[in-house]
Structure formats: structure tokens, C-alpha cells
Amino acid sequence: MLQDLWHNLDYAASVVLFCIGLYTVITKSNLIKKFMGLNIMETSVFAFIVALGVVDGGDAPIMGAGAEAPFINPLPQALILTGIVVAVSTTALALSLIIRIWKQTGTIEADELRGME
Amino acid sequence: MITWPPLLALLIAVPMTSAVLTPAIARGSARRAFWWALAVMSVASIIAAMLIIRVSHEGPFSYVVGGWVAPYGIELRFDEFSAAIAIICLLGTLAIIFSKEYVTHAIAEPRIPYYYTLLLLNLMAMIGFTVTGDLFNLFVFMEILSLSGYALVAVSGERIAEMAAFKYLVMGAVSSLLVLFSIGLLYALTGSLNMADVAERLDGAAAAPLAVAFACITLGFMVKSAVFPLHVWLPDAHAIAPSPISAVLSGLVVKVGIIGMLRVYQIAYSSGAVDMTGLNTVLMWLGAISIVMGAFFAVFQDDIKLMLAYSTISNIGYIVMGLGLASTYGVIGASVHVFNHALIKATLFLGAGAIIHQTGKRTLSDLAGVGRAMPFTVAAISIGAISIVGIPPTAGFLCKWYIALGAMQAGRPFFAFALVFGALFIFIYYIRMVNAFYFQKPKDPSILEVHEAPATMLGPTLLLAALCLVMGVFGRLPLSFIEPAVNRLLAPLGGG
Amino acid sequence: MMRRALIVVLLIAVAAPLMLAMSQLPPHGSPETPPYTHVSPYYLEHGAEEGGAENIVTSVILNYRGFDTQHEVTVIFTAMAAVLAVLLLAGSEPTDAEDAPGESPVPVSVVVRFIVRVLAPFIALFSAYVVLNGHITPGGGFQGGTIAGALVIALSLVMSREEADALLPRKPEHLLQAAAPIAFFLTGVAGLALFGDYLFFPRDEAFRWAAVLMLTVIEVGIGVGGASVLVRIFRAMRAD
Known part of the structure; x- marks a missing residue:
């Protein structure tokens, strides 16, 4: 198993990144930090999917003069462009919510907020 | 019957683009935004009706956008399960009508055009979610509807609203992530994103990634539909949102997880490469626990909307249990309960919204005796309550009966027992509510002086209550409509 | 301390099945993997003339x-x-x-x-x-x-x-x-x-x-x- 994992080191790295993000989401009390953890998790999934498209010695998939096979798989890149947009949108909304929470309660620490509810 | 193929793409594209135009049309005016939203919903409903008529005649059909062939372009697929768009259009239209008077008090004025924009986007994304046959497209629609959902919870600007929305957002974002991750895994294993194509190519895929993919995607959808241990975001979010939004969230948006699960099951069963028995057992148990726990929490709530929110968890439990049973009756009952619960819960939330709007109070103890002041609304709520318990001539009965039959069919009578036990619990807390509204002495006599809500609020509530009764009488219609789809789904299992 | 230990256990519980899944995926970078042999060859071959870009x-x-x-x-x-x-x-x-x-x-x-x-x-x-x-x-x-x-x-x-x-x-x-x-x-x-x-x-x-x-x-x-x-x-x- 470890040998196989060594081959798929890129994928394994995204699992590690995922766990770092999850750790941040669970342990940090500050809402912005919590959300940063979520962003790290998102990035790990993006990295995983983009890594799926890599082929050894591959070139950027842009045709035209001088382009030579093999090319990198274009589909994961296209998907992750969408994924990034979604992540940015979620971040914008989350930050607005945090702004409002801070204005209304004067704190963005989850433990203190829990006490207020 | 119209069989023009591109209609399926227009079903999503036309209303979605119109929704995006709402702020430009409204130019700050709440009235213009309202009428525009209503017009968009009408167009969507007409297209939806044409498609549903077509599917009932000729069975599932599909359209690949842009004139490509299936795995290369994005395939939209309309089957009997997609007929759920009927209830999306119906509830959406009624929620918008209900909003007309409601939002003028509940929401700050500059936000109102964006309120309608988000509501429309939410409904249209749900339609897209039900109709698409492409895994990644599914994810995109899920994100539109999640984002608009989070914002709609916070739109009232009440003190806890933003915190509830943030909790919803974090849980929702994690679940979306799980879904995206599974889509990535499935893509790694098959090289395709088209659901039918993925199902065909799953054979021979490595066991561990396959299991992880199906586990993660189901887990993601379970968060979206608030199955018991993953429900923590739901009560606050659904209780604090403006009432028409609560109706849409509780009636429709949580069902998105269910429809997602149905799609996953379609892939799993038709490929035959995945053993779903373990997952099914988990779903059955979680369903049963949700039924009991949701009902249990609901009994102790004094806030009517919070009580309704917990009752949603309980009802999602029925649906998930029906799916997990994987027997014909169970799945039919579950699919139809998606539809019926939407009707019933919308009746209850809109009724509750009308009461809260008129009286300004939201706890059972404060609202004692309101039945004498608002007889029509409370009558509608009572019909909703009877339906949700599942007393015969109403909409809730047949599907719960089917799920119970499904439990017997699957050889697991224990779950039929859990279902009946849950129904008893539900009976207790709705009786408590109806009792408080009709028979208890008002705590504050001024409650007797309130009037019925305006027609735009009373009308949708009464219409929905009437539909609860009608669906009780014609309850077999949706059951027989969905049956071919369920048979097709379960056929690979050898007749269920 | 207890809390920290619990979190570590949770993270390992999450990571272990994921790592197992990752180890069984088709090898990274190989041109034989399903993503590289199924849909994308069509894009690479026809994308330039059909796709217009x-x-x-x-x-x-x-x-x-x-x-x-x-x-x-x-x-x-x-x-x-x-x-x-x-x-x-x-x-x-x-x-x-x-x-x-x-x-x-x-x-x-x-x-x-x-x-x-x-x-x-x-x-x-x-x-x-x-x-x-x-x-x-x-x-x-x-x-x-x-x-x-x-x-x-x-x-x-x-x-x-x-x-x-x-x-x-x-x-x-x-x-x-x-x-x-x-x-x-x-x-x-x-x-x-x-x-x-x-x-x-x-x-x-x-x-x-x-x-x-x-x-x-x-x-x-x-x-x-x-x-x-x-x-x-x-x-x-x-x-x-």
C-alpha cells in the first residue's frame, strides 16, 4: 500500500492538506480563522482534482504552432476554474456575515457568541 | 404534447437569466421586483408543466446542451423523479405571493429586490439540480442554491439570523466539499462526469476509492438534508428565516439532498459495481433515529417555527428510511413523501408566518387562543397538522403507509414500528399546538383582536391546506406516476 | 488535553480511509488512467477546430x-x-x-x-x-x-x-x-x-x-x- 501511495504522492498531499483544514475548522474559535480552515479544505480538493489531469511530461493544452503531445488533461482545469469561483463566492458571503456578526455583537469568537445566544 | 428537445435547456436558462435581471428590472422598487418574480415563476411553471406532460407520456428523455453527444457535452435528463419540479414551481409561486405583504415589514427595503433575486435563483437552481444528468453540473446548481439559501436565512437581519446563517454556511460548505471530492474520485475512476456514463464505467474500479466516493457523496447529501446527527444547522436557520423562506427551505431545499441521494442510487444500482447494503443499513438506522429524535426535540419547543423545524428533521427521517429500505414500496413512499411533505410543511410554515405577522408573537404560550381571532389560518394549520401525523384522508397518510409496507417487504418490521412510534410522538406535539390555538385561554386578551392576514398571505396558505386534502383523496396518482421510475431504479437488485 | 487527543483520533480516522483510497487510484501522471483515456482525448483532438479556441x-x-x-x-x-x-x-x-x-x-x-x-x-x-x-x-x-x-x-x-x-x-x-x-x-x-x-x-x-x-x-x-x-x-x- 505504501508503495502505491508513494506513486500517488500528489493525492496523498491533498489528503494531508484536507486534514490541516479540518483541524483548523474544528479547533479555531475565531470565525475568520474557521473560515480560512474551510478555504484550506477547498484548496486541497481543488489540488486533488487538478492533479488528476497531470500526465508525465505533459504540456499545457494549447494547440497551434509548436504544440507537441502529450498534453495535460484540460477537463480538470476547466472544472477547478468553476470550483475556485464557487469558493470565492462563498468566501465573500461568509465575510459579509462575519462583518454583520461583529457589528451586532462586537465579537467574532465562536465561544463568546455561543454564550450570547 | 410538445417534444421540442431544447425546451429542457430553456427550462433552466430562461428563468435563471430572468432571475439575474431582477435588480435591473426592479430598480429599487419592491413592487416591480414582486411582479417580475411572479412573471418568472409563471413562465417556469408553464415550461415545467409541458415537460411533465411529456414525461408522463413517453418516459424519461434527455437533451445534450450545445448539440454535443452525451459524455462530451452536458446532458440534461428528465425522468419521473424530475417531476419534483412541479412542487418547486408551485411552492415557489405561493412563497412569492406570500412574500408580497410579508417582506414589507420583515425586511429592510433596499434588500427586497435582492430577496426576490435570491429566492428565484434558489428555486431555479433547484430545478436545475433535479434535471441535470451531469455530476459536475449538479455541483454547480447545488452551489447556487446553497449560497442563495445561506443569504436568505440572514436576510431578515435579526440578531441571531447571521449566526444561524454562518453555521448553515460552514456545514453547507463542508458538505459541498465532500460532494465535489467524491465527484473528483468518480472522475478519477471512470474519466467521465456524465451520470449514466459513470455508472457504465464503474465496473472493475478499485474498491477503496469507490467506497470512499459513495460514502462521501452520501454524507454530503445527508448534511444538506439534515439527517439526525448532521442536523445541527437546521433548527436555527429554518426558524429564524422569514416564513416564506422557511417554507421553501423546509419544504424544498432539504429535499435536494434526497434527490441527490436518489441520483447516487441510480448510479450505484445500475452499475452493479457498488455494494450499497452497508450504506442502506446506515441510512435506515439514521432515518429511524431522525424520526424519533426530531419528534422528541419538537415536543419540547415553545417557539412554533422551531417546533416545525424539528418536525422537518423527523420527516426527513421517514424519507431517508424509505430510501434505505431499498424495497419498492419503501422507495415509492419516500419519493412521494418528498412531494407531500413539501406541501404540508409549506402549509404549516406559511400559516405560522401569517400568525406571527399579525400578532408579532411566536411562542405557543403567547399564541394561546389565536384560533378564535384567525379562524381560517388556524384551520389551515390544523389540516397541515393532521396531514403530517398521517391520519387517513390527508396527504401524509399514504406515503407513510407505503414506507411501513416497504419495511415489511424488506423483512424489517422493526422499522415499521419505529415509524408508527414516531407518528405517535408527532401526534402529541401537533395536538399540543392545535389545542393551544383553539382551546386554551388567551394569556393576553389582546390576541383576540387581531385580524386575518391579508389575502396575499391567507390565499396561499388556504390553497396549500386544500391541496393537502386533495392529495389525500387522489393520493394514488403520484404513487402510480413514480412507480415506473422506482421499478427501473430497483430492477438491477432483482425485483426489490 | 483530552480534547486534543480526540481531535487527533478524529483526524486519523478521516485520513486513513482517504489515504487507502488514494493509494488505490490509478497511478498519478500515467497516460493510461481513465481520465486520460476516456473523454479528454476527444477534447484534445477536436477541441481546436470544433471548440473554436x-x-x-x-x-x-x-x-x-x-x-x-x-x-x-x-x-x-x-x-x-x-x-x-x-x-x-x-x-x-x-x-x-x-x-x-x-x-x-x-x-x-x-x-x-x-x-x-x-x-x-x-x-x-x-x-x-x-x-x-x-x-x-x-x-x-x-x-x-x-x-x-x-x-x-x-x-x-x-x-x-x-x-x-x-x-x-x-x-x-x-x-x-x-x-x-x-x-x-x-x-x-x-x-x-x-x-x-x-x-x-x-x-x-x-x-x-x-x-x-x-x-x-x-x-x-x-x-x-x-x-x-x-x-x-x-x-x-x-x-x-
Whole structure:
């Protein structure tokens, strides 16, 4: 198993990144930090999917003069462009919510907020 | 019957683009935004009706956008399960009508055009979610509807609203992530994103990634539909949102997880490469626990909307249990309960919204005796309550009966027992509510002086209550409509 | 301590099955994997002539999976509507900000001000280049739009509010923000009217100009829409 994992080191790295993000989401009390953890998790999934498209010695998939096979798989890149947009949108909304929470309660620490509810 | 193929793409594209135009049309005016939203919903409903008529005649059909062939372009697929768009259009239209008077008090004025924009986007994304046959497209629609959902919870600007929305957002974002991750895994294993194509190519895929993919995607959808241990975001979010939004969230948006699960099951069963028995057992148990726990929490709530929110968890439990049973009756009952619960819960939330709007109070103890002041609304709520318990001539009965039959069919009578036990619990807390509204002495006599809500609020509530009764009488219609789809789904299992 | 141990256990419980799954995936970088042998060879082979763009990623985004991208830009719009629904306050359009107009509240150093103003035209040119060259180079509407949006944001930081607000026209504001989905819809309907399929891009050599035109309309729409949405989100957060 470890040998196989060594081959798929890129994928394994995204699992590690995922766990770092999850750790941040669970342990940090500050809402912005919590959300940063979520962003790290998102990035790990993006990295995983983009890594799926890599082929050894591959070139950027842009045709035209001088382009030579093999090319990198274009589909994961296209998907992750969408994924990034979604992540940015979620971040914008989350930050607005945090702004409002801070204005209304004067704190963005989850433990203190829990006490207020 | 119209069989023009591109209609399926227009079903999503036309209303979605119109929704995006709402702020430009409204130019700050709440009235213009309202009428525009209503017009968009009408167009969507007409297209939806044409498609549903077509599917009932000729069975599932599909359209690949842009004139490509299936795995290369994005395939939209309309089957009997997609007929759920009927209830999306119906509830959406009624929620918008209900909003007309409601939002003028509940929401700050500059936000109102964006309120309608988000509501429309939410409904249209749900339609897209039900109709698409492409895994990644599914994810995109899920994100539109999640984002608009989070914002709609916070739109009232009440003190806890933003915190509830943030909790919803974090849980929702994690679940979306799980879904995206599974889509990535499935893509790694098959090289395709088209659901039918993925199902065909799953054979021979490595066991561990396959299991992880199906586990993660189901887990993601379970968060979206608030199955018991993953429900923590739901009560606050659904209780604090403006009432028409609560109706849409509780009636429709949580069902998105269910429809997602149905799609996953379609892939799993038709490929035959995945053993779903373990997952099914988990779903059955979680369903049963949700039924009991949701009902249990609901009994102790004094806030009517919070009580309704917990009752949603309980009802999602029925649906998930029906799916997990994987027997014909169970799945039919579950699919139809998606539809019926939407009707019933919308009746209850809109009724509750009308009461809260008129009286300004939201706890059972404060609202004692309101039945004498608002007889029509409370009558509608009572019909909703009877339906949700599942007393015969109403909409809730047949599907719960089917799920119970499904439990017997699957050889697991224990779950039929859990279902009946849950129904008893539900009976207790709705009786408590109806009792408080009709028979208890008002705590504050001024409650007797309130009037019925305006027609735009009373009308949708009464219409929905009437539909609860009608669906009780014609309850077999949706059951027989969905049956071919369920048979097709379960056929690979050898007749269920 | 107990809590920390629990978290470590949880993380291991999450990581172990994921690692197992990762180890069994088709080997990374191999050209034999399903993703590389099933759908994408078709894109790589035909993308340049059928898709209308030499950059295959652009072909996939705008053409093969154009329907996805249409809703992706709707996601951006949804984000803006969501931010406004959460942040707009009663009684005030935030662009007419509650705080008094005039110099930006935080003093900006002369160096920053000078550099931003000097670089501005070049950044604008670059963003236009990125938008319009998305079909042959890495780039496109999203990237170019982001650059343009960042430019306006950078300028708003060094300018007074009135000056900054004049950068984007107020009147067609709502239409500009919706530009991306509208551009997609119009292109889609054009494809439907002329060739019979929603979002159909002509593949014949004879109609290549039409395909290029459609791609350009969408790219520009995405660029304009993306930039206006970013700026609007920024302004909503600033006014608060």
C-alpha cells in the first residue's frame, strides 16, 4: 500500500492538506480563522482534482504552432476554474456575515457568541 | 404534447437569466421586483408543466446542451423523479405571493429586490439540480442554491439570523466539499462526469476509492438534508428565516439532498459495481433515529417555527428510511413523501408566518387562543397538522403507509414500528399546538383582536391546506406516476 | 488535553480511509488512467477546430461545458446578491455611503498613490489583453475580469469616494453586474435560433467567424460582469 501511495504522492498531499483544514475548522474559535480552515479544505480538493489531469511530461493544452503531445488533461482545469469561483463566492458571503456578526455583537469568537445566544 | 428537445435547456436558462435581471428590472422598487418574480415563476411553471406532460407520456428523455453527444457535452435528463419540479414551481409561486405583504415589514427595503433575486435563483437552481444528468453540473446548481439559501436565512437581519446563517454556511460548505471530492474520485475512476456514463464505467474500479466516493457523496447529501446527527444547522436557520423562506427551505431545499441521494442510487444500482447494503443499513438506522429524535426535540419547543423545524428533521427521517429500505414500496413512499411533505410543511410554515405577522408573537404560550381571532389560518394549520401525523384522508397518510409496507417487504418490521412510534410522538406535539390555538385561554386578551392576514398571505396558505386534502383523496396518482421510475431504479437488485 | 487527543483520533480516522483510497487510484501522471483515456482525448483532438479556441481549456469551458460555465457566472452573481442582501441597510444605498464623501478615511502614502495611478492604464490594458486572448493563451474572461476589478478596487483605495464612484457608471450598474449570464443567454439563444441547439457554436469552417464572435461576446461579458460584481461586493463591504 505504501508503495502505491508513494506513486500517488500528489493525492496523498491533498489528503494531508484536507486534514490541516479540518483541524483548523474544528479547533479555531475565531470565525475568520474557521473560515480560512474551510478555504484550506477547498484548496486541497481543488489540488486533488487538478492533479488528476497531470500526465508525465505533459504540456499545457494549447494547440497551434509548436504544440507537441502529450498534453495535460484540460477537463480538470476547466472544472477547478468553476470550483475556485464557487469558493470565492462563498468566501465573500461568509465575510459579509462575519462583518454583520461583529457589528451586532462586537465579537467574532465562536465561544463568546455561543454564550450570547 | 410538445417534444421540442431544447425546451429542457430553456427550462433552466430562461428563468435563471430572468432571475439575474431582477435588480435591473426592479430598480429599487419592491413592487416591480414582486411582479417580475411572479412573471418568472409563471413562465417556469408553464415550461415545467409541458415537460411533465411529456414525461408522463413517453418516459424519461434527455437533451445534450450545445448539440454535443452525451459524455462530451452536458446532458440534461428528465425522468419521473424530475417531476419534483412541479412542487418547486408551485411552492415557489405561493412563497412569492406570500412574500408580497410579508417582506414589507420583515425586511429592510433596499434588500427586497435582492430577496426576490435570491429566492428565484434558489428555486431555479433547484430545478436545475433535479434535471441535470451531469455530476459536475449538479455541483454547480447545488452551489447556487446553497449560497442563495445561506443569504436568505440572514436576510431578515435579526440578531441571531447571521449566526444561524454562518453555521448553515460552514456545514453547507463542508458538505459541498465532500460532494465535489467524491465527484473528483468518480472522475478519477471512470474519466467521465456524465451520470449514466459513470455508472457504465464503474465496473472493475478499485474498491477503496469507490467506497470512499459513495460514502462521501452520501454524507454530503445527508448534511444538506439534515439527517439526525448532521442536523445541527437546521433548527436555527429554518426558524429564524422569514416564513416564506422557511417554507421553501423546509419544504424544498432539504429535499435536494434526497434527490441527490436518489441520483447516487441510480448510479450505484445500475452499475452493479457498488455494494450499497452497508450504506442502506446506515441510512435506515439514521432515518429511524431522525424520526424519533426530531419528534422528541419538537415536543419540547415553545417557539412554533422551531417546533416545525424539528418536525422537518423527523420527516426527513421517514424519507431517508424509505430510501434505505431499498424495497419498492419503501422507495415509492419516500419519493412521494418528498412531494407531500413539501406541501404540508409549506402549509404549516406559511400559516405560522401569517400568525406571527399579525400578532408579532411566536411562542405557543403567547399564541394561546389565536384560533378564535384567525379562524381560517388556524384551520389551515390544523389540516397541515393532521396531514403530517398521517391520519387517513390527508396527504401524509399514504406515503407513510407505503414506507411501513416497504419495511415489511424488506423483512424489517422493526422499522415499521419505529415509524408508527414516531407518528405517535408527532401526534402529541401537533395536538399540543392545535389545542393551544383553539382551546386554551388567551394569556393576553389582546390576541383576540387581531385580524386575518391579508389575502396575499391567507390565499396561499388556504390553497396549500386544500391541496393537502386533495392529495389525500387522489393520493394514488403520484404513487402510480413514480412507480415506473422506482421499478427501473430497483430492477438491477432483482425485483426489490 | 483530552480534547486534543480526540481531535487527533478524529483526524486519523478521516485520513486513513482517504489515504487507502488514494493509494488505490490509478497511478498519478500515467497516460493510461481513465481520465486520460476516456473523454479528454476527444477534447484534445477536436477541441481546436470544433471548440473554436486553440486553448483547449477555453474550448471546454465555453463550448463543451458551456452550460456549466453559464451557471458558474450565475454563482458569482448570486454571491453579489447574497452579499447585498446581507449588508444593505435600511434607508441608505451604500454607494451613497453614510459617511461623508471626501478623502478616503485611511490616509494613503504618496508613493502608493503615485504608483497606483501610474500603473492603472497598463493594468487596464493588460486586463483587456487577457480577456480577448483567452482562446489562444492562458486567460479569459474570469482572469481578465478579476484584474479589471482589482484595478478599480486599487484605485478606490487611493482616490476620494466621489472620484472612485465615477469610475463605474451608476445608471446601467445592474445590467453590468448581470452582464455575464446575459451574454451567455444571448449567445445560447442565438445558437438556438440559427442552428437549432441551445448554446450551439457552429463547427463548420465557413461559420468560424460566428463561433469566434460568440466566444468573444461571452468572454467580454464574463470580464465585464466579473469586474462589476467584484467592485460591487467591495463597495458593499466598504460602506459598512
